Amino acid sequence: MSFTGDEYGKRTLDFVERLQNLTDVSEISRTIVQELEWFGFTCLTAFTLPGPGAALADGIMLNNRPAEYTQRYFERNYLAHDPAIKELRHNLNPYTWSDIRSTRKLNKLEKNILDEATEFGFHDGFIIPIMTLSGSQSLFCPCGPEPDLTPRARAAIELIGIYSHNALKRALVRLQKEQARRTPLTPREREIMQWVAAGKTDEEIGGILSLSATTVTSHVENAKKKLDAFRRTYAVVQAIRYGEISL
Amino acid sequence: MIIVLEGSQRRKLHYYFERMFALRHKVFVKGRGWNLPTVNGEFEIDQYDVDDAVYFIDMDDSGAIQGTVRMTPTARHSLLADYFPHLIETGASPRSPLIYEATRYLVLPARKEESRVAKTRLILAVVEWCMSQKLTHLQAVVDTATLPTFIEMTPRTIPLGLSHPYGGGRRVPGGGECIAFRWPITLEVLEDVRAYGGFDEHLSGWAVHGQYGPEPAVVEAIH
Numbered sequence: 530m531s532f533t534g535d536e537y538g539k540r541t542l543d544f545v546e547r548l549q550n551l552t553d554v555s556e557i558s559r560t561i562v563q564e565l566e567w568f569g570f571t572c573l574t575a576f577t578l579p580g581p582g583a584a585l586a587d588g589i590m591l592n593n594r595p596a597e598y599t600q601r602y603f604e605r606n607y608l609a610h611d612p613a614i615k616e617l618r619h620n621l622n623p624y625t626w627s628d629i630r631s632t633r634k635l636n637k638l639e640k641n642i643l644d645e646a647t648e649f650g651f652h653d654g655f656i657i658p659i660m661t662l663s664g665s666q667s668l669f670c671p672c673g674p675e676p677d678l679t680p681r682a683r684a685a686i687e688l689i690g691i692y693s694h695n696a697l698k699r700a701l702v703r704l705q706k707e708q709a710r711r712t713p714l715t716p717r718e719r720e721i722m723q724w725v726a727a728g729k730t731d732e733e734i735g736g737i738l739s740l741s742a743t744t745v746t747s748h749v750e751n752a753k754k755k756l757d758a759f760r761r762t763y764a765v766v767q768a769i770r771y772g773e774i775s776l
Numbered sequence: 777m778i779i780v781l782e783g784s785q786r787r788k789l790h791y792y793f794e795r796m797f798a799l800r801h802k803v804f805v806k807g808r809g810w811n812l813p814t815v816n817g818e819f820e821i822d823q824y825d826v827d828d829a830v831y832f833i834d835m836d837d838s839g840a841i842q843g844t845v846r847m848t849p850t851a852r853h854s855l856l857a858d859y860f861p862h863l864i865e866t867g868a869s870p871r872s873p874l875i876y877e878a879t880r881y882l883v884l885p886a887r888k889e890e891s892r893v894a895k896t897r898l899i900l901a902v903v904e905w906c907m908s909q910k911l912t913h914l915q916a917v918v919d920t921a922t923l924p925t926f927i928e929m930t931p932r933t934i935p936l937g938l939s940h941p942y943g944g945g946r947r948v949p950g951g952g953e954c955i956a957f958r959w960p961i962t963l964e965v966l967e968d969v970r971a972y973g974g975f976d977e978h979l980s981g982w983a984v985h986g987q988y989g990p991e992p993a994v995v996e997a998i999h
Contacts, residue, residue: 534865538938542866549931621921622946622953661924662892684938687920688955695927 537685540567545692554700555770558591561693568682570671572651575694577667578614590697594672598649612639613656617666623657623687625678650674655683657690669694707771711755714773718752721745723774726765778901783829796833796844797821803882809950824848824855824879830905834883834898843883843898847876847905850915855879856936856956860917863956865937874912875958878902881916896973899929903969906961913958920953930968934958 532539544564551557565573572595577588585608592599601607608614612629626643629635635643646654654672661667669690676682714722724734731745738745749761756771758764768774779792786793797819804810805820815821826848834843848854850870854877856863857870864870886894906914918926920939927933936956943951959965 532865533867534937538865541938542935545935659924660921661928662895663928681938684940684953688935688938691924691927692931695924695931699931 535681537681540564541685541688544689548692548696551696552700552703554697554704557693557696557700561591561689561697562593564689565671565686568671568673568686569676570655570673570686572673573669573671575667575669575690575697577665580665590667590694590701595649598646601645607642610638611642613643613654613670614668615639616656617658617668621658621660623655623683623690625656625683626654626672627678646672653678655686657687659691659694667694711757711771714752714755714768718748718755719768719773721748722752722765722768725749725761726768726774726776777835778898779833779835780901780905781831781833782827783825783831784827786825792833793831794819795841796831797825799841799844800880800882803884804880824853830876832898832901832905834894834901841884842886842894843881845881845898845902846879847902847914848879849873850875850877854915855917856915860940860954860956863917863937863940863954868936870915872912874910876906876909876911876914878914878916893973893975895925896929896969896975900966900969900973900975903959903961903966907966911961913960915956915958917954917956920955923955923957926957926959929972930959930965932960932962932965932968934960 544560548557548560551560561575562573572593573591574589574594575591576585577590579585579588585603594602612633612635613626616624616629616633626646630643646652651672652674653676654670655676655678657669659667659669671686671690720738721734724737729737731749732742734740734745735742749764752768753759753761753764756764756767756773758767765774769776781789781792797815801814801818801820805812805814812820813822824846828849830847832845832847833841836842850857851873852871854870856877861870881898883891883895883898885891902914915936916926923933923935923939934957936958939953939955941951942954945951946953
């Protein structure tokens, strides 16, 4: 099957195909971020706008903006004033920060919000509103120092955004269901798995926690069962995935 | 209930066709302002309303039409091949005896809870019919803004290219962007659509009625 389009089309259709085979949230996130880098986007925030009374943080599906940027955004409640968000009142088509600067009259705070992003090296960003039958409004917002925002690039990124949003949503729902179904580790099991993750043997862990090696092994076996793992290395991976332990 | 009609039945079952063409006129010509051929100022009928077009009509208990969609063979003509060939960037042919094109899809606004079910019911009937005909795909050209909903129905939605402006593009009234996609006709897609509409495994859309067009007895009952 020969390709009749350009690089933008080919890459994007390949990306969509690759995404369809992935189910793990981290793998999906990595794939999306990598693809956006080709266009010169260094960061991405994908989220669903919070309904009344809901927190913005709960709706975030992917965010790799610098922690300082995100923290400031929350602390100063920028969501209520961000011209890039306010634009949704007029426009449900994709738009860039440059578009807003040139078509809207911005007040001081609004200008500040956009300008502050440049302090972090983001000079332009693209906002793709995504609305589905389920009703909620989601946004796919990549940004970067000098991203490619030519018309074909925009069409490509829009499609990337639409498919990415769906893949993330599905994977997160699946993860939530898995979380709900599985039995959480006991505090002791968690403690022991944390040591296993640090590379300790059962004897060493027994020494640290004043337990016999056999007891430690039995806790690890229980944890493995709960985490649906055949080997302890995989149990560590699963424990991290489910937020039971961290590195 | 969903009834399935063939274009060749237009004279015999004119009662249904007239109401469907009138509703299409109301929604697409009057409602969306599309520049489409109109018959008697009342019916929206175009060159794809041929004998081997297949029509799916979702009717409520009172016989009012809640939704409709047209499926046409693509072996010779299709919207995609005739008007939007540039939407295909994969080099795939828009023509195949095993691919039908969906057009004139409309579902009347229902109460919010029902909208998803109503939309899905019609599409489920279409997918089931496609399976019964052993088609490989269904294809459609849609407004890019609606693509997320189709992907939500099934992630196996295959884009044929990036989206392109029509009618002057998004900034122009009556303009926008459109994209072509295909759905493979597989059990997975069928299950995806069923799950999306919250349908019981055993509910089927059109298969209950099993054949083209209602029996004459049914037509009389509705009158």
